[in-house]
Amino acid sequence: MTASQHAALDGLPTPRRYWAIASIGLGITLAVLDGAIANVALPSIAQDLQASSAASIWIVNAYQIAIVVALLPLASLGEIVGYRRVSQAGLAVFTLASIACVFANSIEALSLARVIQGFGAAGIMSVNGALVRFTYPQSLLGRAVGINAVIVSLAAAAGPTIASAILSVGHWRWLFALNVPIGLLAVSLAGFTLPHNPLHKRKLNWTGAALNAAAFGLVITGLQSLAHGEAAVLGFGLTGAGLAAGVLLIRHERSRASPLIPLDLLARPMFSLSVATSIISFTAQMMAFVALPFFLQGSLRLTPVETGLLMTPWPLATMIAAPLAGYLSDRYSAGVLGAIGLSVFACGLMALSFLNADSTHFDIVWRMAVCGAGFGFFQSPNNRAMLSEAPKERAGAAGGTLGMARVVGQSLGAVVVAFLLSTTPINGVAHGFQIAAVTALFGAVMSGSRVRRRPAEPEKEVEAV
Structure with a gap:
């Protein structure tokens, strides 16, 4: 490969690069915003559809399971037909499934619509990391991952606030209706902004x-x-x-030369450790995020509006910490940055477990902010480590694994909370914060183990050709 050919592959020129990252961000916003909104609305949905609290968790889990099932195959498909095509198809399916969610009249119908919505989200998430990799040059990859994390955090921050505002004046069905105009805009924008990628001449496995x-x-x-x-x-x-x-x-x-399960990438210690750390961190995050609405509304007797507003400092703090960590990750070890972030995250989770009926709104807010800052400081460096460790021709597999680690961890976290809700009174959910804190602390130790390992730099090998 010549230097000019490599330059053509090393990111998009400006201003198209900014339009592309906006398109990528809009797509991932749909998936994140929907998850954040659904979590806050779970108690309201359960009451309206006459379902138990434990059964209502399927609204979250059906979405997550569909993503887990489809994410890696769709990432592989992106290497064959193009990441932009997979992303556009995912956006279209997600938008149509959102309409089905609006008209669902039972917990079973809503869960089925969420499964279809999850397949659409898998199309978006499976190629998100690869699209970022092809949009920005390697030298700015950490900054790009940080920007992507900011977009995710903005969506997560807007989710509880939007959910609170809508639930205060209208029905929970409007929460899913919100996806439709955003989805239509995202599909149209993706068509002329997203980068192309070299296609693999193989069939889907x-x-x-x-x-x-x-x-x-x-x-x-x-x-x-x-x-x-x-x-x-x-x-x-x-x-x-x-x-x-x-x-x-x-x-x-x-x-297989290009396995669906990226065994070739998992053989790299830095990549496999980053994947394991990501699964652990998202397990802890989802345990807290699913438990919080039930804890705040059940144990602390807060309204849905108060719950949404008081959960907002978490993603807002992530929004501040993620770009800073992304900037630092271009210069310092992901192992060190990740260990610091997860340690702070563990402290915030443990602090949440001490909330009680006498806690003030400020007591809740600062704990949420500590959790969000710690998690954001971990996420950007860890994602950069995963993406940069893989050769560029395996960017789809690396990005798919990044998304898979997230949803597997989130699914496991939701399982733990569902178990707590099924076996203990609502007050027992507070123990979930303690379990999540221990899980995050274990992740910090695992992240720190990467410090002595020198990550591969596949892009330098390409430049030397």
């Missing part, structure tokens, strides 16, 4: 995709069944079948 769906889908569904107190035989049976499918998947993928 349908056998691997089926085994991937069986492995992740059955394991998560089985764990959910156990958490909801359903028949143990069913829960353990589904989980066991999923693990068996996982073994077959690894055996099927081991000899």
